[in-house]
Structure formats: C-alpha cells, structure tokens
Amino acid sequence: MQREGQVRIPSGCAISGIIDKSGKRISGEAIIKSISVMHDRSNGLGGGFAAYGIYPEYKDYYALHIFYDSVTAKRECEEYLEGRFDIINLSKIPVRKIREITDEPLIWRYFVTPLPTRLADSQLDEREFVARRVFRINTLIDGAYVFSCGKDMGVFKAVGFPEDVARFYKLEDYEGWCFTAHGRYPTNTPGWWGGAHPFALLDYSVVHNGEISSYDANRRAIEMYGYKCTLRTDTEVITYIIDYLRRKKGLSYEEIASVIAAPFWKTIERMPPQERETHEYLRVMFAAQLITGPFSIIVGFENGVMALNDRLKLRSMVIGEKGDKVYIASEEAAIRIIEPSLEKVWAPKGGQPVVVYLNNPKGGKA
Amino acid sequence: MARALKGIKINPKIKIEEKDGISFAVSCRHCREPLCVKGCITGALTVCDGVITVDRNRCVSCYTCVLSCPYGAVSPSDDGAVQKCELCVKTAEGTPACVRGCPNNAIVFEERE
Amino acid sequence: MAINYLYPEYEAARNYDRCITCRACERQCANGAHEYVDEADKMVCDDSKCVNCHRCVSLCPTRALKIVKSGNTYKENTNWSGKTIDEIYRQAESGGVLLSSMGNPENYPVYFDKILINASQVTNPSIDPLREPMETKVSLGSRPHNIQRDENGRIINNLPPQLSLSMPVMFSAMSYGSISYNAHESLARAAEELGILYNTGEGGLHEDFYKYGKNTIVQVASGRFGVHPEYLNSGMAIEIKIGQGAKPGIGGHLPGTKIVGDISRTRMIPEGSDAISPAPHHDIYSIEDLRQLVFSLKEATDYKKPVIVKIAAVHNVAVIASGIARSGADIIAIDGFRGGTGAAPTRIRDNVGIPIELALASTDRRLREEGIRDNVSIVVGGSIRSSADIIKSVALGADCVYIATGALLALGCHLCRSCHSGRCNWGIATQIPELVKRLNPDMGYKRLVNLMNAWRHEIKEMLGGMGINSIESLKGNRLMLRGAGLNEKELKILGIKYAGE
Structure with a gap:
C-alpha cells in the first residue's frame, strides 16, 4: 500500500474549533460532541484534534508526539533525541482500545527542551532548532514520525471517524482553552495515521477543509526555505506557509490572510492609498504563497486561533459567539449542539480573517 | 471574392497613378467649388448632399467635364455618358467599395467641412 | 549558368480559368516572379524566383494562384535528403556559409506538444472566467x-x-x-x-x-x-x-x-x-x-x-x-x-x-x-x-x-x-x-x-x-x-x- 508521500489526496471534510478567550480550560467533551454531529462529512479514513493548554505542568517544554512503526524506529529516534534534547519525561500516550480503531502504531510522548550546548553550537534560535530536528526525524529516520511539537499543546490523530479517535485517545480527560477538530473524506485509502489532520509545526496547527489548486506552486516555493513537504497533502503546505510568514517574516495574522487569501487586483485598486500600497506590496512580494482553490482553515497558535476562507468562499464556515467562548465550524449544527443559545452567529466573507486572541496573551505579544 | 470576367475591358471610376515608388488612387475629390459642374452645359452634373452626381439621362457626352477636371477624375463610360466616383451612394452599400477593398487602409472615407 | 543544379522547390500554380490578368501579382512580387506576356495575353511565373511568401496568393482577386511543391524528386534516400543535397550544391557554387532566417524548422521533438494540462472536477470546482475575476497580472x-x-x-x-x-x-x-x-x-x-x-x-x-x-x-x-x-x-x-x-x-x-x-x-x-x-x-x-x-x-x-x-x-x-x-x-x-x-x-x-x-x-x-x-x-x-x-x-x-x-x-x-x-x-x-x-x-x-x-x-x-x-x-x-x-x-x-x- 502506498504511503501518503507517493500519492496526492484531496480533502473533503469537516472542521470545528472552540476557544475560550479568558484562557479557562474546558474538557475535550465539547469538541467531540461538535465534530460527531458532522459524521457524514467524513468517511472514517482520518480524524484528529489539536488541543491547547493541556500540559500546564510541562508548559515550558516542547511536547513531542511521535508515531513509531517498529521498536527499531523508536530506538533510533530516542537515540537521536537524547543527543540533542534534555528529555524531562517520556511515556506512551494513554489510549483506550476500541473496535473502531485498529492497526495503531506505537504512540509516544516526550517533554523535551534543547540541550544548551547543542543549541548554542547550532547558532539557531530555539524554535528553529526544534523545527529542524523534527524535519530531520521525519525525513531520515524510517518509521518514526513526529506529528506534534509545540509547547503546552498537542495533536491527537488516527485513521477512523473523529469521535472514535477521540475515544481512543481519551480526549475527554484533557482540558484546554482551545480545541480544533477535523474529520476526513479522502478519495482513496491512505491507511496511514500521519496523514490525518491536524497538521502541526511547533505551536501552529492547521485543520483544513478543501483542495488547493496551487499546491505544487506553493510547495515548490516553500521548499526553498528549508521546509520539506513529506506528505503531499495540501494541509502540510498551508502549515509551513503560515509558519514561514509568521515566524520568519514577522507578518501579522491579518497580513498573512492578505497573502494567502489575497484580495483581487480590482479590489486593491479601489482601496485608500496606504492600504492599497501595502496590499500591492504583499501580493508582489509573496505571490508564491497565494493559495488558490477552495479552503476553509482553522489555525491554532500560541495565543489564539485564526479562521479563514478562500477568497471565492468555496467552503462553508460558521462562527458562533457567547461570552468569552468563540466557536468555529463547517456547519451551524455543530455549534448549536454544544451551545444552543448563542449571542452572535455569522459567516465570514471569503478572504476575511477572523483572528481570536486570548484576553491575556502569553509573553505579552499577540 | 471577385468573379473572373474574362475578355471584358473595364473602365474603372478610380485609377492608380504611380511614379518613382509612390502610388495613389485618384477618384473624384467632390470639390467644394467643382469646375466640372460649372462647365456642364446640360446640368447633368449636380451637387447633392456634398456628393457630385451624374444624371445619365441629361448627359450629352460633350466631355467638357472630362477636360475641366484638374484631377482627371471624370472619364467616358461604355454607353457614352460620363462616369466618376459617386461615393457609392447609388449602390447603397454604405462604405464605398474602394475603402472596403483596400488591403492597406490607404483609402479612408472622412467627413470634411 | 548552363547547368541548373537547383530546381525550384515551389511553384506558383495558376488556374487560368480564374486569372483575369489584372497583373496585381506582377506588381506585388518584389522578387519579380510573375510577368505579363503581351503576345500571349497571359501571366506566367518564373518559379526560381518564388520564395513562397504568399503575397500574390493573398492579393489575387479571383484566388487564381496557389503555391505548391514542384514535385521534382530525387531518388528516395533517408540519409541524403533532397534538402541536404541542394545545400551541398549551393556551397559548391558560392563557397560561402549557408544563411537562413526564422527559427529551426528541423524535425526535433516539440515538448510542448507532448504535455497535457489538468482540469478540476468534483473535489475542486473549476472557475468560470466569464463570471468570476480571473487575474493574469x-x-x-x-x-x-x-x-x-x-x-x-x-x-x-x-x-x-x-x-x-x-x-x-x-x-x-x-x-x-x-x-x-x-x-x-x-x-x-x-x-x-x-x-x-x-x-x-x-x-x-x-x-x-x-x-x-x-x-x-x-x-x-x-x-x-x-x-x-x-x-x-x-x-x-x-x-x-x-x-x-x-x-x-x-x-x-x-x-x-x-x-x-x-x-x-x-x-x-x-x-x-x-x-x-x-x-x-x-x-x-x-x-x-x-x-x-x-x-x-x-x-x-x-x-x-x-x-x-x-x-x-x-x-x-x-x-x-x-x-x-x-x-x-x-x-x-x-x-x-x-x-x-x-x-x-x-x-x-x-x-x-x-x-x-x-x-x-x-x-x-x-x-x-x-x-x-x-x-x-x-x-x-x-x-x-x-x-x-x-x-x-x-x-x-x-x-x-x-x-x-x-x-x-x-x-x-x-x-x-x-x-x-x-x-x-x-x-x-x-x-x-x-x-x-x-x-x-x-x-x-x-x-x-x-x-x-x-x-x-x-x-x-x-x-x-x-x-x-x-x-x-x-x-x-x-x-x-x-x-x-x-x-x-x-x-x-x-x-x-x-x-x-
């Protein structure tokens, strides 16, 4: 059976997200309920969740979630990690054996921090160091795949319906201030756990409903900057583009939306002069990061989430708000099931980013 | 596409003058003060809406107009009466045929004061 | 030159039923290929001067002309094609470098003609350029x-x-x-x-x-x-x-x-x-x-x-x-x-x-x-x-x-x-x-x-x-x-x- 790297799989799916702006942590029950309402949007070949704020005791360490195909892969990978990181804690991720989820790989979790000497030698900043090690493991160590590497957050994914995946990982036992979820409808049979969404790099996680026509153009461009697209799924390239624009180029989330879902030239021409100049600059400078094709994405990051649709609005997305909670989903039903009475319900325009920050962002900057 | 009329001699209302690499088509200039109209003894040549037309029934083939026209734009026709460019108003085609047919847009139909 | 090594490759084929001897072809050909013969009241063509530019063909009012291959054939030879032979004759005569204009006409692969383009269906809708903005800037x-x-x-x-x-x-x-x-x-x-x-x-x-x-x-x-x-x-x-x-x-x-x-x-x-x-x-x-x-x-x-x-x-x-x-x-x-x-x-x-x-x-x-x-x-x-x-x-x-x-x-x-x-x-x-x-x-x-x-x-x-x-x-x-x-x-x-x- 072909691993996903060899064949391109478009996504038709369901996404959902919940964030509590006050930073109050809620149980994973809510997100599970939300995504299970949209059962028919998946076909059981992939489901996953990203959760933020779930490791408060280890919040200063990078939580690596890793799949292993074999014990040899695990050994090789751990050796690699030991040489470069201080491993504070390691354990199997607790799972519940259920009938619906089969063929699981070894799933381990490590809380790590880079070894000071290695970090100094590399002359990189901490996050770039971690990102590069993760790429190394994923491309060079056969059978090992790091699918989550952020601080105080984690991704849980598998082959199966999302509600079954949640039960498998005992998601109801976790508490976080933000959860995103995804159910997949790929048009052939991957059978590989790493291919499910969300896709994550450091603190950025992306769940994505759609198919990018510009995939190869984006991939070719982003690989020039040190990223390796190992999965051939559109979501992977979106995650790297966001990481590149945010972490390496320092763009704000609104500016990122103006790059990946850029307004049409005709719209830009009608903008007031300052705005027009900025948009023209962004479009020319980052033309290769324009994402064409239907998409609706929820991006989780260290201090909040961003929801965004492609500029032609070819996929659905609904936002619901009540108090400090903001809900984002592919269908309104998925929001109503967990919060029947909402203060505000609306659908963002194509290309219009909805960025929700924590009321008290960590480290002060948003 | 023009039909192949073989063995027929034609007497066109527009003629090409060429010398030393310069060529142009000569046809009636529809002058504001036409000498041909002035010289016409029967009144066959008249100005109608700026176009100088020939009334074939009145023309008696004296050829005064042929001699007076400074451009040589008037010529005898096959049936005796004279002929000249009438801007294709009698053929009711709209754009004059020579303008339509010129492959290099060298002839242009323009309104003049 | 008494010996004609080079036979013209193309001929102007004239349909005499359609030709009205208007002499436009004669006036338009800068190479002097067409000529009106008074005694015969006929247009004739010297094919050795014809370069196959189609000027006369395009301007003939009765479409009496077309350019065809003259069909003068050498014995079939995959290695020594007629063109190759003619080129040697030319160089034997002139002693000079062969000059040509425009692009390479030889039979090398044209890769554009072997590449096919995609279209989107079902999983990704195609976009209608008449109804949606489509940017080529x-x-x-x-x-x-x-x-x-x-x-x-x-x-x-x-x-x-x-x-x-x-x-x-x-x-x-x-x-x-x-x-x-x-x-x-x-x-x-x-x-x-x-x-x-x-x-x-x-x-x-x-x-x-x-x-x-x-x-x-x-x-x-x-x-x-x-x-x-x-x-x-x-x-x-x-x-x-x-x-x-x-x-x-x-x-x-x-x-x-x-x-x-x-x-x-x-x-x-x-x-x-x-x-x-x-x-x-x-x-x-x-x-x-x-x-x-x-x-x-x-x-x-x-x-x-x-x-x-x-x-x-x-x-x-x-x-x-x-x-x-x-x-x-x-x-x-x-x-x-x-x-x-x-x-x-x-x-x-x-x-x-x-x-x-x-x-x-x-x-x-x-x-x-x-x-x-x-x-x-x-x-x-x-x-x-x-x-x-x-x-x-x-x-x-x-x-x-x-x-x-x-x-x-x-x-x-x-x-x-x-x-x-x-x-x-x-x-x-x-x-x-x-x-x-x-x-x-x-x-x-x-x-x-x-x-x-x-x-x-x-x-x-x-x-x-x-x-x-x-x-x-x-x-x-x-x-x-x-x-x-x-x-x-x-x-x-x-x-x-x-x-x-």
Whole structure:
C-alpha cells in the first residue's frame, strides 16, 4: 500500500474549533460532541484534534508526539533525541482500545527542551532548532514520525471517524482553552495515521477543509526555505506557509490572510492609498504563497486561533459567539449542539480573517 | 471574392497613378467649388448632399467635364455618358467599395467641412 | 549558368480559368516572379524566383494562384535528403556559409506538444472566467529577502523596480534594421494598448518611438549599437543580450545594404557598413564581468530600471542562470533553440542549442534548489506558439514569455524564411520604402492587440478549468501537467508525471 508521500489526496471534510478567550480550560467533551454531529462529512479514513493548554505542568517544554512503526524506529529516534534534547519525561500516550480503531502504531510522548550546548553550537534560535530536528526525524529516520511539537499543546490523530479517535485517545480527560477538530473524506485509502489532520509545526496547527489548486506552486516555493513537504497533502503546505510568514517574516495574522487569501487586483485598486500600497506590496512580494482553490482553515497558535476562507468562499464556515467562548465550524449544527443559545452567529466573507486572541496573551505579544 | 470576367475591358471610376515608388488612387475629390459642374452645359452634373452626381439621362457626352477636371477624375463610360466616383451612394452599400477593398487602409472615407 | 543544379522547390500554380490578368501579382512580387506576356495575353511565373511568401496568393482577386511543391524528386534516400543535397550544391557554387532566417524548422521533438494540462472536477470546482475575476497580472523583478517596517509598524515598500504586465507575455527583441520602422511602430502601439512591453532589439531606438518608452525594453547587445545614456533611460528596463536561441555563441549580422538613413543613424554607425555584432561582449569574459556591467547600467540609470539578462538555452543553462541570479540581474530571459532570427548561419540555427521546455524546467529546479529563485524572474522564448504553450511554460516555472514569430505572423508574415534577402513582400523584414509601406501600423497594431486579447481569454479559460483564478498560483505548479509520449528521462528533467499517474 502506498504511503501518503507517493500519492496526492484531496480533502473533503469537516472542521470545528472552540476557544475560550479568558484562557479557562474546558474538557475535550465539547469538541467531540461538535465534530460527531458532522459524521457524514467524513468517511472514517482520518480524524484528529489539536488541543491547547493541556500540559500546564510541562508548559515550558516542547511536547513531542511521535508515531513509531517498529521498536527499531523508536530506538533510533530516542537515540537521536537524547543527543540533542534534555528529555524531562517520556511515556506512551494513554489510549483506550476500541473496535473502531485498529492497526495503531506505537504512540509516544516526550517533554523535551534543547540541550544548551547543542543549541548554542547550532547558532539557531530555539524554535528553529526544534523545527529542524523534527524535519530531520521525519525525513531520515524510517518509521518514526513526529506529528506534534509545540509547547503546552498537542495533536491527537488516527485513521477512523473523529469521535472514535477521540475515544481512543481519551480526549475527554484533557482540558484546554482551545480545541480544533477535523474529520476526513479522502478519495482513496491512505491507511496511514500521519496523514490525518491536524497538521502541526511547533505551536501552529492547521485543520483544513478543501483542495488547493496551487499546491505544487506553493510547495515548490516553500521548499526553498528549508521546509520539506513529506506528505503531499495540501494541509502540510498551508502549515509551513503560515509558519514561514509568521515566524520568519514577522507578518501579522491579518497580513498573512492578505497573502494567502489575497484580495483581487480590482479590489486593491479601489482601496485608500496606504492600504492599497501595502496590499500591492504583499501580493508582489509573496505571490508564491497565494493559495488558490477552495479552503476553509482553522489555525491554532500560541495565543489564539485564526479562521479563514478562500477568497471565492468555496467552503462553508460558521462562527458562533457567547461570552468569552468563540466557536468555529463547517456547519451551524455543530455549534448549536454544544451551545444552543448563542449571542452572535455569522459567516465570514471569503478572504476575511477572523483572528481570536486570548484576553491575556502569553509573553505579552499577540 | 471577385468573379473572373474574362475578355471584358473595364473602365474603372478610380485609377492608380504611380511614379518613382509612390502610388495613389485618384477618384473624384467632390470639390467644394467643382469646375466640372460649372462647365456642364446640360446640368447633368449636380451637387447633392456634398456628393457630385451624374444624371445619365441629361448627359450629352460633350466631355467638357472630362477636360475641366484638374484631377482627371471624370472619364467616358461604355454607353457614352460620363462616369466618376459617386461615393457609392447609388449602390447603397454604405462604405464605398474602394475603402472596403483596400488591403492597406490607404483609402479612408472622412467627413470634411 | 548552363547547368541548373537547383530546381525550384515551389511553384506558383495558376488556374487560368480564374486569372483575369489584372497583373496585381506582377506588381506585388518584389522578387519579380510573375510577368505579363503581351503576345500571349497571359501571366506566367518564373518559379526560381518564388520564395513562397504568399503575397500574390493573398492579393489575387479571383484566388487564381496557389503555391505548391514542384514535385521534382530525387531518388528516395533517408540519409541524403533532397534538402541536404541542394545545400551541398549551393556551397559548391558560392563557397560561402549557408544563411537562413526564422527559427529551426528541423524535425526535433516539440515538448510542448507532448504535455497535457489538468482540469478540476468534483473535489475542486473549476472557475468560470466569464463570471468570476480571473487575474493574469504579473510583476517581474527581484524580491528582497526581508520585510522592513517603519516606526508605526507599517510595511515599507522595499521592492526593487518591477515591471508590471497585464498578462504574462512580452514582445521579444527584433532589431530596427532586421525589421522595418512600421513593424516597430505596430509593436510599440500594441504593447501600449495591451499594457505589456516590447523590445527594441540590438538596433537602438528610433527617436520617434521614445514616446512609447513606458512600454519599451531597451536592449544592449554585444555590438552596443545605438547605446547612449538617453537610450538607456528611455525604456522601462534594460536587457543585456548575451545570446539568442537561434544562434547561440555568435552575434547578429545586418548587411551593409540595409544600413541606410534612419537605420544608420539609430545604430550610430556609418551608412553602408556591415553591422556585425561580435560573438561575446568584449567586456564580459566571465560572470564577474557580467556583474560589473549590470551594475554600470544600474548606475547609469540611477537604479530605477530592472536589468534583464538574455541568454540562449545551451547545455549548462541552469548553471549559467544560477550565476546570473547572483550577479544583480533582476530578470533572466532564456531563448530556446527554436527561436527566430533575421539571419543566421543555417548550421548553427539548426544544430546548436536545446529546447526551451527542458531548459526552463532545469533552470527553475536549479534555482529553487539553491534557494535563489526569488532573486530573479524567468522569461522564456523560443517558439511560444499559442496560449497553451504559455500555460505550460508558466506551470513549468516561468514568470512570463517572450513572443516574436507569433507577433510577426499576426502582422502578415508567412514564414517564407527569406528575411535575409531584405525583400520581404509583407513590409516586415525589409527597409525598401515601397515594401515597408505595405505594412500599415494602424492595421498592424490592431491585429497584434486582437491576437493577445484572444490569448488572454484562452489563458483565463484554461486557468479557470484548473480551478485557479490567479496566474501566480500556476507558476511552478507542475502537478497540473502530465506527459504523453515522453520517456523516463524526459519526464524526470521536466519534473512532471506521465498521464494516468
């Protein structure tokens, strides 16, 4: 059976997200309920969740979630990690054996921090160091795949319906201030756990409903900057583009939306002069990061989430708000099931980013 | 596409003058003060809406107009009466045929004061 | 000569039932092929003078003429074809180098014709260009490495000078001298109306055309004809011509008979002298010299104009392009071996250089591997024949294409490939005033505009079919292409999969 790297799989799916702006942590029950309402949007070949704020005791360490195909892969990978990181804690991720989820790989979790000497030698900043090690493991160590590497957050994914995946990982036992979820409808049979969404790099996680026509153009461009697209799924390239624009180029989330879902030239021409100049600059400078094709994405990051649709609005997305909670989903039903009475319900325009920050962002900057 | 009329001699209302690499088509200039109209003894040549037309029934083939026209734009026709460019108003085609047919847009139909 | 070694390849076949002996063919043929025979009251044709330009055919009012192959056959021989034999006869007679015009006509593979384009269905809706915005605007130039912000956090525009085009096409370099004044005027006016650029070629810029400066690229070739500071500042960009696809390794050649009047003045050389461009630029013997020239031109124009470096597609084009990308140039133009020319030695035109599709694919890959693809934009030329070729070029990695033969065809050229004789019956590749007159710029520029509008519409249709609404999202998007009739190696170099995969 072909691993996903060899064949391109478009996504038709369901996404959902919940964030509590006050930073109050809620149980994973809510997100599970939300995504299970949209059962028919998946076909059981992939489901996953990203959760933020779930490791408060280890919040200063990078939580690596890793799949292993074999014990040899695990050994090789751990050796690699030991040489470069201080491993504070390691354990199997607790799972519940259920009938619906089969063929699981070894799933381990490590809380790590880079070894000071290695970090100094590399002359990189901490996050770039971690990102590069993760790429190394994923491309060079056969059978090992790091699918989550952020601080105080984690991704849980598998082959199966999302509600079954949640039960498998005992998601109801976790508490976080933000959860995103995804159910997949790929048009052939991957059978590989790493291919499910969300896709994550450091603190950025992306769940994505759609198919990018510009995939190869984006991939070719982003690989020039040190990223390796190992999965051939559109979501992977979106995650790297966001990481590149945010972490390496320092763009704000609104500016990122103006790059990946850029307004049409005709719209830009009608903008007031300052705005027009900025948009023209962004479009020319980052033309290769324009994402064409239907998409609706929820991006989780260290201090909040961003929801965004492609500029032609070819996929659905609904936002619901009540108090400090903001809900984002592919269908309104998925929001109503967990919060029947909402203060505000609306659908963002194509290309219009909805960025929700924590009321008290960590480290002060948003 | 023009039909192949073989063995027929034609007497066109527009003629090409060429010398030393310069060529142009000569046809009636529809002058504001036409000498041909002035010289016409029967009144066959008249100005109608700026176009100088020939009334074939009145023309008696004296050829005064042929001699007076400074451009040589008037010529005898096959049936005796004279002929000249009438801007294709009698053929009711709209754009004059020579303008339509010129492959290099060298002839242009323009309104003049 | 008593022995006729060379039998004319083509004949003008006249249908005498239709011929009305109007003698238009006689007047129009600049080679004097047709003649009216008084005694017989008949038109006859001397086929040895016919170059197959179709001027008489197009102007015959009763369509009595057509050009056919004369059918004089040598014994069949795959190795020694009739053409090869004739070429030996010619050289035995003249002792000279064979000269040809326009692009390589030989039977080498045309890769564009073996590449297929994708369309979206079901999982990704195709987009309707008549009802949704479809953007073909491109911006050529270098991209800076970092974003800079002012004290208020607003982004500063630190982009180096860019060329903004309404569609990814420009008119390629054809010098004033190789083509006529009227042809240049048609190109300039069409470029202005379309919002794209045309190229002066190595013949300098006639003063009448300075007013089209906003749509002009000025070229600096090895002969430096017509190069002075005003010239450099008159256009929107400067192109250093290192090589040309039709004749890689050698310079241009314009015979002294064509160097008269305006041509001599614009090129800044005496009348009657042959304009032979040297093979290399004599101040560029290596890549570091190129860097110096790029910067001298930028200094001379106050860093306000992007610099294009045009090279021919040869074996190590990717490596050369990599060097150019690091030399300060903003745009690289690559000309494939099918590119056209006013005159070039036949052997060089037909045997030297490589196809643009392969050159483009490997250059794009190489620049990306080295992480410098953002330093330059890539423009390709060398037989871009249709809007489908443009789509395929952009998908392989190009930012924009150059067209030349296509533009001349729009102006009336019939590819008779006798430009080097200087007697172009269509008024394009000639300086004889009576012939130049035949190309009316008022009509010529409209035909170019029509052609480009038609192509732009087709590009939009194809983009929409692929589910893309902006040409930038097609750049380097090789997954939108598949090959058919290509072997493993060709697929690998082009970086595309086989149809069905």
